[in-house]
Structures are given as structure tokens and as C-alpha cells.
Amino acid sequence: MQIIPNAEQFVEVIIYTFIAFVLMALALLLFFYFSRKKILKKELENKDMELQHQMELLEATLETQERERQRIARDLHDDISSKLNVISLNAHLLSSNDLPEKDFEEISSNIILVTKQVLENSRRIAHDLLPPILENFGLHAALEELCHANSSGELMKVSYINPREELAFGKIDSKNHLHIFRIVQELINNSIKHGKASLINIEVDTTESKCQIHYTDNGVGFDMKESKKKNGIGMKNIKSRAAFLRGKFEIKSILNQGVNAKLSF
Ligand SMILES: Nc1ncnc2c1ncn2[C@@H]1O[C@H](COP(=O)(O)OP(=O)(O)OP(=O)(O)O)[C@@H](O)[C@H]1O
Ligand SMILES: [Mg+2]
Numbered sequence: 001m002q003i004i005p006n007a008e009q010f011v012e013v014i015i016y017t018f019i020a021f022v023l024m025a026l027a028l029l030l031f032f033y034f035s036r037k038k039i040l041k042k043e044l045e046n047k048d049m050e051l052q053h054q055m056e057l058l059e060a061t062l063e064t065q066e067r068e069r070q071r072i073a074r075d076l077h078d079d080i081s082s083k084l085n086v087i088s089l090n091a092h093l094l095s096s097n098d099l100p101e102k103d104f105e106e107i108s109s110n111i112i113l114v115t116k117q118v119l120e121n122s123r124r125i126a127h128d129l130l131p132p133i134l135e136n137f138g139l140h141a142a143l144e145e146l147c148h149a150n151s152s153g154e155l156m157k158v159s160y161i162n163p164r165e166e167l168a169f170g171k172i173d174s175k176n177h178l179h180i181f182r183i184v185q186e187l188i189n190n191s192i193k194h195g196k197a198s199l200i201n202i203e204v205d206t207t208e209s210k211c212q213i214h215y216t217d218n219g220v221g222f223d224m225k226e227s228k229k230k231n232g233i234g235m236k237n238i239k240s241r242a243a244f245l246r247g248k249f250e251i252k253s254i255l256n257q258g259v260n261a262k263l264s265f
Contacts, residue, residue, distance in 0.1 A: 057243060060236030067233075072125065079121035086114050131181065139177040140165040143184060147202065150188050155198060158188065162204035168211050172245075172265070179241040180213070183249070183263060186234045187215050195219020195259060215261040221253040 090111045094104065126132075134142040140162060147158040162168055169177065184202065191197040197219030205212045227235070235251070242249035247265030 056236060057240035060233045061240050063233050064237050072129070075121070075125050075128075079125070080118055083114050083118045083121070087111055087118070090114075130178070134177060134181055138174075139169045139172075139180060142177075142181055143202070146181070146185060146188070147200075150192065150200075156192070156200075157198065158200040158202070160202045164206040165204070167208075168204050168206040172211075176245055179244055180263070180265075183238050183241050184213070184215070186238055187259075187261060190234060191217035191219050191259065195221065197258065211265055213263040215263070216258060218258045221255050221257050221259055223255055224253060227253075 090107045093099070093107050094111075099107075131142055131145075133145050143162070144160055147160040150156065151158045169180075172180070188200060191200050195217050197217035199218040201214075201216045203214045205214060238249055242263060242265070245265040247263060249261070249263050251259065251261040253259045
């Protein structure tokens with residue numbers, strides 16, 4: 001026998017179904033509302049972190065600029081101005097009429113000597129600001145010279161391998177060559193200063209679309225968490241230079257196992 005629901009039961013079913021749908025819709029709405037809120041919060045946190053990172057990089061850039069200015073001012077004061085004062089003083093002495101022959105010769109040779117030192121110092125200051133080899137012969141030659149200058153026999157070996165040099169640096173805007181040079185220079189400085197390394201390997205690995213510089217040293221390495229607490233700006237600078245290159249810089253180290261870094265751009 002077939003049971004036919006009466007009108008009341010039918011309405012009841014419809015009402016319950018409607019309520020169930022409304023509840024489900026409400027639950028879905030609440031779920032989407034809260035998960036959207038959570039996503040927005042996370043996005044905001046990420047943006048904050050990114051902003052903070054950029055601020056840190058900017059601070060490091062400004063601090064480096066300030067340090068460089070101080071260094072140049074010190075170099076100019078100690079190595080140029082003070083020596084020019086000596087030359088000026090000696091030149092005035094030379095102009096006195098009753099100067100004995102012996103003193104004249106001594107003062108003249110002093111002027112020649114100090115002038116030579118001033119010339120050497122100004123040349124060194126200019127070289128520090130912009131290595132001439134970089135401008136005249138390009139990044140590959142400048143890196144080769146940098147590695148050579150930091151090698152000293154068996155005590156310190158800096159090896160540099162770049163099998164596809166033309167492809168590696170040919171496509172990079174020459175304005176950016178100095179950034180790459182300074183990054184490698186800072187890595188070498190750190191390996192010598194902190195790592196007491198005796199062997200550094202730099203290898204440039206190039207494909208059509210990408211260039212990677214692999215850097216390793218055999219020094220004492222460092223604790224990655226501890227190094228963040230130190231207030232050196234070398235690493236921050238490397239990161240901001242890598243950002244200028246629209247590249248990526250990663251560094252890994254374990255105590256007593258040296259350093260392993262990679263710059264890709
Ligand atoms: N190759 C390395 N071997 C051992 N420790 C390293 C090496 N590179 C970096 N570190 C550690 O990381 C820290 C941060 O390096 P960073 O270059 O930022 O600062 P710094 O060299 O101390 O000072 P700055 O570069 O500003 O003169 C160093 O103090 C050092 O402890
Ligand atoms: Mg440093």
C-alpha cells in the first residue's frame with residue numbers, strides 16, 4: 001500500500017529542507033569569511049615582512065655609503081692633505097733667500113719624495129673607488145685579478161673558474177658589473193677575516209638564461225643564527241646588491257665546515 005504524505009507533512013519537509021539549506025549557506029559564508037580574513041592577515045604579515053626586509057637593505061646601503069664617505073674623507077685627510085701641507089711648507093722654505101745649498105737640496109728632494117707619495121696615494125684611493133681593470137678589461141679580468149691579489153702561495157689559494165666567460169657576463173649591463181665584483185670581494189674578505197680560510201673556490205656556471213656563481217671556502221664557518229645578531233653590514237650589502245641585479249643570494253654554513261654561497265642572476 002502506498003503512503004501518501006499529507007499536506008502538513010509536505011510543508012514540514014519543505015521547511016526543514018529550507019532551514020538546512022539556510023544553515024549550510026550560513027556555515028559556508030562564515031567559513032569563507034573567516035578563511036578570507038585569515039588569508040588577508042597572512043598576506044598583510046608577508047607584506048610587512050617584505051617591507052621590513054627592504055628597509056633593512058636600504059639602511060645597509062645608506063650605512064655603507066656613509067662608511068665609504070668616512071673612509072674616503074680619512075684617506076684624503078691622512079694620505080693627501082697632510083702630505084700636501086708638507087709640500088707647501090717645504091716650498092715656502094725654498095723661497096727664502098738665505099737658504100744654504102745643503103738645505104736647499106734636502107728640501108727639494110723631500111718635496112720630490114712626498115709628491116711621489118701623494119701621487120701613489122691618490123692612485124690607490126681612485127683604484128679602491130673603481131678598479132680600473134673593471135672599466136678597461138671587464139668583469140672577468142677584474143675577478144681574475146682580485147683572486148690573484150688575494151692568493152699567496154700555499155698559505156692562501158683563491159681559485160676562479162669561468163669556462164664561458166663571454167656568455168656569463170656579456171649579457172649583464174656593465175653598470176651591474178661593479179655589484180658582482182663587490183659581492184665577490186666581500187665574500188673573500190669575510191673568508192679571510194672571519195673564516196681564516198686557506199682555500200677559496202669560485203666557479204661561474206652559465207646557461208643561456210642564467211648565471212650562477214658558486215662560492216666555497218674551507219674556513220671555520222659560522223653559526224647562521226648567531227651571525228644574524230652581529231651588526232656587520234657586509235652580508236646585508238651583498239643582499240641589496242643581489243636585489244639590484246634582480247638576482248638571488250643564498251649562503252649556508254656549519255661551524256668548522258666552511259661556507260657555501262650561491263649568487264644567481
Ligand atoms: N666566510 C666566513 N667565515 C666565517 N664567518 C663568516 C664568514 N662570512 C661571514 N661570517 C660571519 O658572519 C658575520 C656577518 O658578516 P658581515 O660581512 O655581514 O659582517 P662583518 O664582516 O663582521 O662586518 P663588515 O662586513 O660590515 O665589515 C661575521 O661577523 C662572521 O661572524
Ligand atoms: Mg664582512
